[in-house]
Amino acid sequence: MYAKFVSKDDKFTVSFNTDGGSSVASQTVNAGEKVTKPADPTKANNVFAGWYCDANLTEAYDFNAPVLSDLTLYAKWTAASGTYTVTFNTNGGSAVPSQTVKAGEQAVKPANPTKANSNFAGWYTDAQLTTQYNFNSPVNANITLYAKWTSTGGGGGGGPSTTYYTVTFYSADVKICSVTVPSGTSLGDKMPADPSKPGHIFLGWLDASNNAFTASTPVTSIVDVHAL
Numbered sequence: 001m002y003a004k005f006v007s008k009d010d011k012f013t014v015s016f017n018t019d020g021g022s023s024v025a026s027q028t029v030n031a032g033e034k035v036t037k038p039a040d041p042t043k044a045n046n047v048f049a050g051w052y053c054d055a056n057l058t059e060a061y062d063f064n065a066p067v068l069s070d071l072t073l074y075a076k077w078t079a080a081s082g083t084y085t086v087t088f089n090t091n092g093g094s095a096v097p098s099q100t101v102k103a104g105e106q107a108v109k110p111a112n113p114t115k116a117n118s119n120f121a122g123w124y125t126d127a128q129l130t131t132q133y134n135f136n137s138p139v140n141a142n143i144t145l146y147a148k149w150t151s152t153g154g155g156g157g158g159g160p161s162t163t164y165y166t167v168t169f170y171s172a173d174v175k176i177c178s179v180t181v182p183s184g185t186s187l188g189d190k191m192p193a194d195p196s197k198p199g200h201i202f203l204g205w206l207d208a209s210n211n212a213f214t215a216s217t218p219v220t221s222i223v224d225v226h227a228l
Contacts, residue, residue, distance in 0.1 A: 007031060012067050016041075017055075018075045021048070029067040037063045045104030046077040047140045080104045080140045088113075089127075090147045091222060092166045092180040093120070101139040109135045118149040118164065127222035129163070146222060151182070165219050169205065171195040171227040181219050191215040195227050203228040 010031040016024035021043035029035050040048045051073040053059040061073050080103030088096035093115035101107050112120040123133045123145040133145050149164050163183040169176040169192050179190045191214075194202045205213040205225040213225045 013070045014067060015070075015072045016051070016075070017072055018043070019077065021046070021075055021077065024075075031068060032066045034063060034065070035067055041075055042137060042140070043075075043077055044138045045080050045140075047080050047103075049076040049078045052076055080138075084139050085142045086139060087142075087144045088123070088147070089144055089222065090115070091149060092164065092178070093118070093147055093149065096147075103140055104138045106137065107135060107139055113147055115147075115149055117152050119152055121148040121150050121163075124148055129221070165222050167213075167219055167223045167225060169225055169227075172197065173226075183220055184218050186214075186216045186218055188215050197227075 012029050012031065013026055014029055014035045015026045016038065018024055018041045021041035024038045024041050027035050027038075037051075042048070051061045051063075052075075053061050053071070053073065055074050057074060057076045083100050083102050086099045086101055086107040088098065088110065090096055090113045093113035096110050096113050099107050099110075109123075114120070123135075124147075125131045125133050125143070125145065127146055129146060129148045151164070164180050165183055166178050166180045167187060168178045176195060177192050179187055179192070181187060181190065196202065204227075206228050207213050207223055207225050213223070
């Protein structure tokens with residue numbers, strides 16, 4: 001066994017070979033640091049199965065490993081089969097039925113939902129509404145799409161558009177209620193009453209990241225909170 005040394009000032013390039021999938025940008029990494037795992041690429045009629053160190057796809061890459069040289073990572077794919085469900089979260093708007101889509105095929109863009117005093121602004125892949133969904137993309141997994149809304153200003157004198165988000169409350173995995181508020185505001189007196197459970201004491205609400213959620217917490221995305 002021989003020791004290998006690199007200068008801490010060295011920089012290395014990590015390239016991603018997607019084998020016919022959507023392109024993934026290369027990354028420049030300081031010696032000894034870790035490469036950032038990119039978003040999964042897509043490929044028609046295929047499901048992404050991870051990044052590998054070698055073109056023969058025998059050794060999965062460990063993204064916790066330090067980068068000590070230039071390297072190329074290779075995408076592994078498996079043939080898509082079966083069907084997947086596309087669910088539409090309208091964020092307080094009118095209901096949109098879910099769709100069952102064959103693996104590798106595309107979801108059908110539904111008619112726009114409606115919501116009082118709001119304009120529909122598109123479907124997004126994340127609850128934070130940062131990435132708009134492309135309905136030309138193949139469906140190779142169960143997905144949930146999120147509706148984005150802007151305020152109509154209540155029909156009054158114009159003004160800047162406002163995005164609204166919904167907070168949904170659960171107790172013992174049972175939905176209690178949902179509350180919709182403008183982005184950046186808190187629920188205040190719209191908070192639901194504390195739930196009760198025989199033999200238990202309610203300690204508060206937690207979001208998906210186990211952060212406390214209170215009446216003064218600013219709402220900046222769609223949020224599910226659970227009773228503690």
